[in-house]
Amino acid sequence: MSDDSEQTLPRVLIIDDSRMVRASIIRHIRDRFEVREEADGEAGWQTLMVDPTIQAVITDIGMPNLDGYGLLERIRGSRISRINTLPVVVISGDDEPDVRVRAKSAGATDFISKSIGNVELLARLEALTQLARTQRDLEESRAALASASPVDPTSGLATPSYLHYHAAQELSLAQRRHADVSVMVIEIDHFDALVARYGAHVAQLVNRKLSKILATKLRQEDTVAELAPARFAVVSPSTNMDGACAFAMRLRAAFDHIVMTYREERIRIQITIGLAATTPGKVQTVSHLIGVAMERIASGRAAGGNRVIGADGEVTADMIEPPARAPVSIDQILARLRTTGLDANLRKQLPDAIRTLLPLLELIESEIPSGLPLAALARAAETGVNMLQKND
Incomplete structure (x- = not known):
């Protein structure tokens, strides 16, 4: 896979005393898996340890x-979780029922014949490695939740539980301040087709690519x-x-320029985005908003994908007006003001900062009337006039 990712193919250990058998298996799976090989069970066990x-x-x-039964006994009896949970496929020329039963009883995950075709062998291996990876990810996520960590150890993003918790706080705050959330x-288009065509490991790289882009494109206050x-x-x-639509269109456009390659084949990534936003005066939950966005993704998927779907249907570029953009981060502006002072770049952001702060200023004025120039500030935000710029 040609990508800036350091990820590699899943690694499989092949243990067989026949060099020809090992070479045959490697020939079948080398395009989808990295391979290590050993000639006996004892050498295989030492490799697993290191x-x-x-x-x-x-x-x-x-x-x-050390025969296969003894190796299975060591693997399943290991105190190291990464070893005792490994998928182990017994491959044998002896397909007698008692051999199969004994292998399963010893802890074999699967039992296949040495005459198996390469398509079936690949399918079984990919299913087993994907299952093992999912189980490890689940265990790591559970460990993260148990330690009260808000970060998923696999993706580096927030855990779904933390997203719901934090979003509930933001919704409660927004209702009190009459603000928006x-x-x-976001869904990768035709993900199942990617898995079927290129294998689970390639699809995972695409998934992780989206994770990295989201982590860098979002504001600090987004989750x-x-x-x-x-x-x-x-x-x-x-x-x-409006702001969500504008950001979603920019994000979708960014993905239109991403091309990944696998075995000299170009893979384009496209996404479909469903949007939902709070309604003034109406109490809404995070689950409800996610559900609404999911319904809109379904309609975008039915229309062919690579779309942004908002409250009024598909969002197009001509529907996005320049003022409809996400608010700036006030925290970032204050940090820059403290470190660099009011420079030219910061002056350009002042209308956006006013637009972001207006709901809060309106609330303050309603609770503590103090004559804030709200109308003048609103005009400055809409016209882009810099209130602090001195006349020459």
Whole structure:
């Protein structure tokens, strides 16, 4: 896979005393898996102890030093979780029922014949490695939740639980301040087809590419989590439907320029985005907003994908007006003001800062009447006039 990612193919350990058998298996799977090989069970066990990147084992039964049954006993009895949970496929020329039963009883995940075709062998290996990876990810996510960590250890994004918790706080705050909150659900188009055509490892690289881009494109106050493979949710405070539409269109356009390659084949990534936003005066939950965004994704998917769907249907570029953009980060502006002072770039952001702060200033004026020049500030935000710029 040609990408800036450091990810590699899943690694499989093949253990068989026949060099020809090992070479045959490697020939079948080398396009989808990295391979290590050993000639007996004892050597295979030592390799498992020192190589934590192995994700599955293919082993023969009859081998010198340590046979397949003994190897299975060691693997399943190991106190190291990454070893005792490994998928182990027994591959044997002896397909007698008692051999199969004994291998299963010893802890074999699967049992296949040495005459198996390469398509079936690949399918079984990919299914087993994907299952093992999912189980590890689930265990790591559970560990993160148990330690009260808001970050998913696999994706580096917020956990879904934290997203719901934090979004509920933002919604409560927005209701008190009469502010907006938007929810964006992003889905990679035709993800199942990617898995079927290129394999699970390539699809995962695409999924991780989207994770990295989201982590760099969002504002500090936004929260993003991976809800499921190929599906992400973003909660944006102080952002109405217009602002969400504008950001979603920019994000979708960014993906139109991304091309990944696999075995000299170009893979284009496209996404469909569903949007939902709070309604003034109406109490709404995070789950409801995500559900609305998911329904809009479904309509975008039915229309062919690569679309942004908002409250009024598909969002197009001509519907986005320049003022309809996400609010700036006041925290970032204040930090820059403290470090660099009021420079030319900061002056250009003042109309956006006014637009972001206006709901709060209106609330302050309603609670504590003090003669704030709200009308003048609103005009400055709309016309782009810099209130602090001195006349020459």
